Amino acid sequence: MGQLVDGKWKIDPPRESGDGKFKRAKTHFRNWITPDGDAGPTGMGGFPAAAGRYHIYVSLACPWAHRTLVVRKLKGLEEQISVSSCAAFMGDHGWEFTDEFPDPLYKKKYVHELYQKADAGYTGRASVPVLWDKERETIVSNESAEIIRMLNSAFDGLGADASVDLYPAALRAEIDRINSVVYDTVNNGVYKSGFATTQAAYEEAATALFVTLDELEERLSRQRYLVGERPTEADWRLFTTLVRFDPVYVGHFKCNIRRLADYANLSNYLRDLYQVPGIAETVHIDYIKEHYYRSHTSVNPTGIVPIGPEIDLKAPHNRERLQAA
Numbered sequence: 001m002g003q004l005v006d007g008k009w010k011i012d013p014p015r016e017s018g019d020g021k022f023k024r025a026k027t028h029f030r031n032w033i034t035p036d037g038d039a040g041p042t043g044m045g046g047f048p049a050a051a052g053r054y055h056i057y058v059s060l061a062c063p064w065a066h067r068t069l070v071v072r073k074l075k076g077l078e079e080q081i082s083v084s085s086c087a088a089f090m091g092d093h094g095w096e097f098t099d100e101f102p103d104p105l106y107k108k109k110y111v112h113e114l115y116q117k118a119d120a121g122y123t124g125r126a127s128v129p130v131l132w133d134k135e136r137e138t139i140v141s142n143e144s145a146e147i148i149r150m151l152n153s154a155f156d157g158l159g160a161d162a163s164v165d166l167y168p169a170a171l172r173a174e175i176d177r178i179n180s181v182v183y184d185t186v187n188n189g190v191y192k193s194g195f196a197t198t199q200a201a202y203e204e205a206a207t208a209l210f211v212t213l214d215e216l217e218e219r220l221s222r223q224r225y226l227v228g229e230r231p232t233e234a235d236w237r238l239f240t241t242l243v244r245f246d247p248v249y250v251g252h253f254k255c256n257i258r259r260l261a262d263y264a265n266l267s268n269y270l271r272d273l274y275q276v277p278g279i280a281e282t283v284h285i286d287y288i289k290e291h292y293y294r295s296h297t298s299v300n301p302t303g304i305v306p307i308g309p310e311i312d313l314k315a316p317h318n319r320e321r322l323q324a325a
């Protein structure tokens with residue numbers, strides 16, 4: 001792995017802060033696509049919603065990028081916003097493009113070259129997702145939490161499905177509350193567990209992760225979705241971690257106090273979300289496993305990808321019986 005420093009690629013050691021704890025870097029490009037091109041809550045204006053103007057670079061392995069694929073699908077934005085994935089293996093040069101997973105816009109070799117194109121002096125991680133403006137040839141945003149909000153609302157006048165609102169005004173406070181716990185202990189918690197370099201840091205992260213999973217299991221025994229009567233952003237942000245849990249995080253990241261399969265409600269909830277029309281085609285388990293097990297050589301030096309586990313995400317979930325929150 002590595003990162004850009006003053007626009008130059010530098011291979012770096014795994015990130016931790018001296019106490020064995022994994023520290024996630026802050027994102028840099030924080031502009032917003034808005035219906036009229038006015039500036040959003042952060043960043044600069046000049047990025048109006050327009051069909052065909054924007055592209056999202058993802059890796060199919062990445063749970064943060066996966067959020068953007070889900071919301072693009074649910075909002076019916078496939079025609080308006082193009083998408084491409086880089087290859088599963090991430091080596092010393094970061095995310096790579098290959099013949100099978102090319103850069104459709106510029107034929108670049110690495111994702112970090114897109115960051116250099118956007119800002120020749122950029123210092124920071126070359127992460128996915130990248131929301132790219134084909135007209136101004138720059139990065140609008142590399143923050144998935146904000147990209148999904150733009151997709152949710154900015155394109156409603158341009159043919160997006162306005163009946164799907166993943167962040168309804170009346171539910172925002174509760175969605176934000178759940179998001180913040182789930183981000184810290186689950187979405188990022190699995191990484192803090194897997195990339196910890198001391199026993200204490202690992203145990204702290206893994207313990208907090210399972211405290212939250214136990215709480216979510218209880219909540220989801222009473223209600224079908226985390227907030228309200230339809231899936232919201234809170235559900236989809238949890239979904240992309242849960243779908244990777246037994247295939248990757250239990251083994252590779254040592255999140256193994258329990259498997260997701262041991263949680264009846266969380267397992268059925270995962271199936272319920274997976275079976276929403278269009279979602280299954282955003283999930284690529286073999287690619288996901290290949291990325292994590294082969295790329296993180298500090299965690300899995302042999303690069304061997306485990307065969308299992310067998311999971312059936314298409315099995316009945318029996319959650320229609322549950323009340324709305």
Ligand SMILES: N[C@@H](CCC(=O)N[C@@H](CS)C(=O)NCC(=O)O)C(=O)O
Nearest residue numbers: 062063064125126127128142143144
């Ligand atoms: N805050 C970012 C985090 C994205 C992120 O960490 N992506 C990972 C892949 S799962 C990545 O590209 N890592 C490469 C790196 O940090 O060098 C977001 O949510 O959009």
